[in-house]
Amino acid sequence: MQTYINEATSGKRISAKGYAVANKNAKFKPFSFTRHPLGEKDILIEMLFAGICHSDIHQAKSEWADGIYPMVPGHEIAGRVIAVGKNVKKFKVGDYAGVGCMVNSCGACEACKQSKEQFCSKVVFTYNCIDGFHNEEPTYGGYSDNLVVSEDFAITVPKNAPLDKVAPLLCAGITTYSPLKFSKVKSGSRVGVAGFGGLGVMAVKYALKMGAELSVFARNKKKEQDALRLGVKALYTTDKLIEVKERFDLIISTIPTAYEPMDYVRLLDFGGELCIVGLPPTSVMPSLSLSSLVFSAHRKVYGSIIGGIKETQEMLDFSLKHGIYPETEIITAAQIDEAYENLTSGRAKFRYVIDTKKSVF
Ligand code: NDP
Ligand code: ZN
Ligand code: ZN
Secondary structure (H helix, E strand, C coil): CHHHHHHHHCCCCEEEEEEEECCCCCCCEEEEEEECCCCCCEEEEEEEEEEECHHHHHHHCCCCCCCCCCECCCCCEEEEEEEECCCCCCCCCCCEEEECCEEECCCCCHHHHCCCHHHCCCCEECCCCEECCCCCEECCCCCECEEEEEHHHCEEECCCCCHHHHHHHHCHHHHHHHHHHHCCCCCCCEEEEECCCHHHHHHHHHHHHCCCEEEEEECCCCCHHHHHHHCCCEEEEHHHHHHCCCCEEEEEECCCCCCCHHHHHCCEEEEEEEEECCCCCHHHCCCCCHHHHHCCCCCEEEECCCCCHHHHHHHHHHHHHHCCCCCEEEECHHHHHHHHHHHHCCCCCCEEEEECCCCCC
16 A cells, blocks of 8 residues: 555556456456546545445446446445545545545536536546546546545545445445435335345335335345345235235336336326336336326336435435445455356345455455
8 A cells, every 4th residue: 555655645646456357248357557646636545345236237248338448347435545635625544435436527517516416417437437537548446456536526434434334335325315315205105115136225224214114026035034124014026016006105126127117107106206226238228108107197207326425425424323234245356256146146135345455456
């Protein structure tokens, strides 16, 4: 780490090591690269934990669009600040910081002014993105040993927080917290969660804390006991949706594979909402029938993507205050391929988190 600190403080490019895929069919391999020099408002983070989100798989395998390779995924990041730019106000060396899907944005547009940076046309995603603020170079994510980020895109994490559990909150947490707030979930709200994985379990935990009644939709009953243990009323299997009698105010779909959205719209009460956060590969992307929607009794469908920085800090504070954390399994970077395989074949439970200090890069 001392080399990185020296490079940062002398204004040089910062060396980094990570795990990358060379193309959409490749396995993960160690990869050395450099990050842009530490700017006045930037912090350098020593990586401690990085969650594996299903979006990492979609992108590493070019399932949404052609990826930028070599690709170092990872946007659920928790680490320790080891150097700060001269105008950094929020952090000092030694603090803990979290980083999610974004590392920069313009700061001046309407979206940025409202702290909805995810909608800024110049937003820089943490990886698989061209950084318009740094010579159009590609960004590299959290499956690595450090990260340089604008302090405005780093979330304050208190010293006593369990960092391995904090990392997944930076994407899975905010992506589910945000629509629950947007849809004003409250005591007695009837909420369904479709897809009970890394995001799904967070949606369940937050909605329960907000006082909602919860049901889960899954492809099989493997995680029924987990759902009941958390306080979910029922786990319905997706082969029998037609038999479900319950009606919902809100259903959040975190499904990453092909499915029929109207199957869930039909389960909403009149005026209820289906929020889509899961984004299946383009080759199997579901579509919505407009005629079904027109006849669907004012039921609403909307999409949601992560959340702004202000709301991400709010989510983190809420999670820590109420002890709401993801269900995690810690791995090393050498096990990323195996984790991807498990996540795509139904063998995974909830969230894999890479212990980057225990990984050999
Ligand atoms: P996980 O793989 O952790 O979880 C997905 C879950 O969905 C698994 O439990 C899987 O179960 C289940 N599932 C798969 N297919 C179906 C189906 N047809 N019906 C019901 N359940 C199904 O993924 P994540 O939670 O990390 O991510 C989920 C999706 O959300 C991804 O598409 C991801 O890209 C997207 N995402 C979107 C974000 C946003 O901002 N909008 C942010 C983060 C992620 P099993 O395979 O065991 O049956
Ligand atoms: Zn994610
Ligand atoms: Zn902007």
